[in-house]
Amino acid sequence: MAYTRTFGQIPGHPEGSTYRTREELRMAGLHAHNQAGISGTPRDGADAIVLNGGYPDDHDEGDLIIYTGQGGQNGRKEQIADQRYEKGNAGLVLSQYEGFPVRVIRGHEEESLHAPLTGYRYDGLYRVVRHWFKKRADGYRVLQFRMVKIGSMYDIQDLGDLESDEYSDSSTTGPVSRIESVVARLARKASVVRNIKDWYENRCQICREAIQLPTGPASQVAHIQGLGVPHNGPDHESNALCLCPNDHLRFDYGAIYLTDDLKVVEAATGTVMCHLYVDRRHAIGLDYVRQHRSYWSQE
């Protein structure tokens, strides 16, 4: 039977439903394939993933998942090549871009507290909030995705440009509830946003344009090194840039990166496009610039 790709919840298959086999999942319309982890294509986007222990770089905290893309492994699940933007990988990037919900299915082979003991379990809808290339210790590059459960606290923190630190931070400051922790972070974030926008008067540090809205000039504050697991970049001016939405998109999706002397490089060609404009009050952290570049540069 052909698989009909549907985004979101599938009627008759509520969260928590269990399945004995991949074929049952496929027949239920939950996931297109019997082997591949990602149900999706570059043109359609991805509608579902299976977490089943196939990649050691995965990281499952329940409502927050770091998911590794597909490809580059041999039959013994050893990495023998770089992963690329293709098939399901490109599908998950499109789902991030369009905000499509992705069904998460966990299998019993996943080594995680969240895995079912047998078979497979549908665990609800997640959003892809970021992706990047990780260079593994063996030198191969794998694609990774930060996914948060829709409606969870991670989702609330990741709304818009608001992103979370790792929750375990809060253990260092005593018994602080998740909600209180969110409040503290939002307050801190607002001051960084205001400083960056003030310094540049909302002009993009790359194209020098400020978007003129009826309410005044507008820009976006981008983080150089991502906040939250696994990058844990700080929510500080030294890790932030003032960008227009177009250049913010290019920066976050790896179309451009920065050199140590803050030139803007087009990733596809390695060409220097321009100098980043930097206000004298703005001390940009080179460590963050280097980590961002490591995700996207082929070097």
Added chain:
Amino acid sequence: MAYTRTFGQIPGHPEGSTYRTREELRMAGLHAHNQAGISGTPRDGADAIVLNGGYPDDHDEGDLIIYTGQGGQNGRKEQIADQRYEKGNAGLVLSQYEGFPVRVIRGHEEESLHAPLTGYRYDGLYRVVRHWFKKRADGYRVLQFRMVKIGSMYDIQDLGDLESDEYSDSSTTGPVSRIESVVARLARKASVVRNIKDWYENRCQICREAIQLPTGPASQVAHIQGLGVPHNGPDHESNALCLCPNDHLRFDYGAIYLTDDLKVVEAATGTVMCHLYVDRRHAIGLDYVRQHRSYWSQE
């Protein structure tokens, strides 16, 4: 006591907490003012609103609120002037732009099933997802905001570019659950997005630029007339544009609008900037163009 503006939940004041007076709300740190509906400034953003029956244009469906901005009324709550981007109004626009959560407080004077019988009740965190000017029957322009409760079904539908029709639509198609309704809409939306992007190869209909990402060219599909309450624009190609993120932002925030012959006008000056590029397969609905223009043009 001075008010400290905090975004998000306030420790010790969970959702559902009740207060006898506006002063109690202020002392609790929930809302800055004893009179004004919006707690916020153009520079800080807005952290809270009170719904208390002050504006007949408000519309409260619980998890979905159409909220009217402040200003332009006399002491007898009669509209005597246009509302403008100022004070709390500009604060709510900034909260939309930055994705700040806004506390919603309902008062007993609100004429709604959702209002408390006495005093005031804190009803949780909402996101501002859109704003526009409404021209009332008496000729005055008021600012309105679509707000959805974070984590609610409306919020899930409003994720990214995905926006909802009115739920009551589903009553015309028989007993369809909310979840099923979401699935159907997402599926429909994906086809509109794909067609629009195909026709324009992701080039912006205004600036003609396609954002080049490592995964390929990218664009955003904008709706001309907003989906969902209260505009109820259709999720159809005739109500959609292919735009770059910068021009999408300008279009949604009313910096530009279209004439009947599809010229692009800068709202601040009334100057024609360029012609909208239109593919021959793309029949744009003039009704939608006119409604969008009615929100933003001063005519």
